[in-house]
Amino acid sequence: MTVSTIDLTVGTDDRRVARYAAAAIALTIAEAAIPSPLPGVKPGLANIVVLIVLLRHGWREAVWVSLLRVVAGSLMIGQFLAPGFFLSLAGTCASLAVLALSMRLPRAWFGPVSQSLFAAFAHIGGQVALARLWLVPHNGVFYLVPVFAASALLFGIINGLVAAKFLNDDNPAT
Amino acid sequence: MRQWLPLLRPCDWLVALVAASLVGVSFPLLWRGGPADKAIVKRDGRVVAELPLNITKRIEVEGALGISVIEVRPGQARVAADPGPHQYCVKQGWLTQANAVAICAPNHVTLALAGANRGYDSLNY
Numbered sequence: 001m002t003v004s005t006i007d008l009t010v011g012t013d014d015r016r017v018a019r020y021a022a023a024a025i026a027l028t029i030a031e032a033a034i035p036s037p038l039p040g041v042k043p044g045l046a047n048i049v050v051l052i053v054l055l056r057h058g059w060r061e062a063v064w065v066s067l068l069r070v071v072a073g074s075l076m077i078g079q080f081l082a083p084g085f086f087l088s089l090a091g092t093c094a095s096l097a098v099l100a101l102s103m104r105l106p107r108a109w110f111g112p113v114s115q116s117l118f119a120a121f122a123h124i125g126g127q128v129a130l131a132r133l134w135l136v137p138h139n140g141v142f143y144l145v146p147v148f149a150a151s152a153l154l155f156g157i158i159n160g161l162v163a164a165k166f167l168n169d170d171n172p173a174t
Numbered sequence: 175m176r177q178w179l180p181l182l183r184p185c186d187w188l189v190a191l192v193a194a195s196l197v198g199v200s201f202p203l204l205w206r207g208g209p210a211d212k213a214i215v216k217r218d219g220r221v222v223a224e225l226p227l228n229i230t231k232r233i234e235v236e237g238a239l240g241i242s243v244i245e246v247r248p249g250q251a252r253v254a255a256d257p258g259p260h261q262y263c264v265k266q267g268w269l270t271q272a273n274a275v276a277i278c279a280p281n282h283v284t285l286a287l288a289g290a291n292r293g294y295d296s297l298n299y
Contacts, residue, residue: 111183117193138249140228146200153197157190164181 017053017061021068024049028073038144039084041151044159046073047095047119051112051163056170059100066092083135087127094126095119112167116160120152211272213251215244216284227251227287237281244285253278253285 024046031045046069054062070092074085095118102110102118128148132141182190211227215235222235225246232254235242240257250268258280266276272289 105185107183109183109185110189111181111186113182113186114189117189121193121196136248138228140248142204143228146197146204149197149200153190153193156193160186161178161181165178168181 013057013061016057017064017068020049020053020061020065021072024065024069025073025076028069029076032077038147041147043155044120044123047116047123048159048163048166051116051119051159052166054099054103054115055112055163055167059096059103062099063096066096086134087130090130091123091125091127094129095122098122111160112164113157113160116163117153117156120156120159121149124148124152211249211287211289213244213246213269214286214288216286218282225251235283237278237283239281242278242281242283251285251287252276253283256281256283 027045027049031042034043036042050062050066050069053065070085070088071080074080074082074088079085079088098118099115099122102115105114124145128141128145132139213223213225213227214221215223215225215233217235217237223233223244225231225233225244227246227250228248229246230248231246233244233246235244237257241255242253242257242263243255245252245254247268250270252266252268253263253276256264256278258278260280263276263278263283263285269276269285269287272287274287276285278284
């Protein structure tokens with residue numbers, strides 16, 4: 001066997017991203033098993049991991065974990081390149097864009113719950129926008145928005161609180 | 175419950191409150207009068223069927239000459255078949271605008287779309 005001349009150095013941040021992404025993917029798979037009355041109404045548990053990464057290690061790593069989660073998670077549950085994958089990708093991109101701005105808000109005032117809510121609402125915004133443009137080219141999509149918004153509110157708060165709990169355990173002094 | 179409350183920062187309450195009121199507002203705003211559009215099928219001015227425009231359905235309406243077939247798809251409706259001699263209402267194809275009407279006069283059947291925003295105060299034929 002020829003010895004490969006390509007040498008990929010794996011840094012500590014790479015290992016960290018991989019570990020977080022693995023946790024997020026595991027949550028995605030666990031969540032896929034939860035029955036949902038409406039496609040799109042999901043707890044979004046993997047977002048807890050993304051929030052923790054965002055607030056511990058910054059936006060770039062959150063983008064890595066989040067996109068790895070979407071791609072690898074969809075491969076695991078057999079949704080890769082299915083409509084659900086693109087909806088998930090659109091939602092993730094929208095919430096990462098919003099988080100890039102919202103994470104600049106003063107931390108003392110806006111905690112993980114705020115970030116989680118911003119991300120959750122951006123997520124449904126991105127999904128509904130893509131669904132309206134591509135999957136259901138009809139304003140009937142907006143009929144479901146109140147339901148999505150209500151679930152984003154509920155799970156946004158819960159996920160934010162869980163992330164806040166983890167981050168609080170990092171440095172109990174604060 | 176109590177152990178979770180300190181995790182909320184001051185503005186978290188504000189953000190949650192704004193989000194909750196947005197959700198509250200979205201219900202009456204987007205659920206006003208149910209799904210925006212529906213198709214109304216009449217025979218001799220009598221309503222024989224009202225179909226929401228968020229489903230796919232095909233119905234048959236007994237008219238003066240025979241059976242007219244009305245077809246509904248998300249956001250649009252048409253007269254798919256009609257026994258009339260000129261087929262004007264069939265040739266109109268898919269109706270998509272609120273207040274659009276296809277009239278199969280010989281068969282005494284009309285298909286009209288009703289929308290949330292009425293484009294006209296009244297229509298006469």
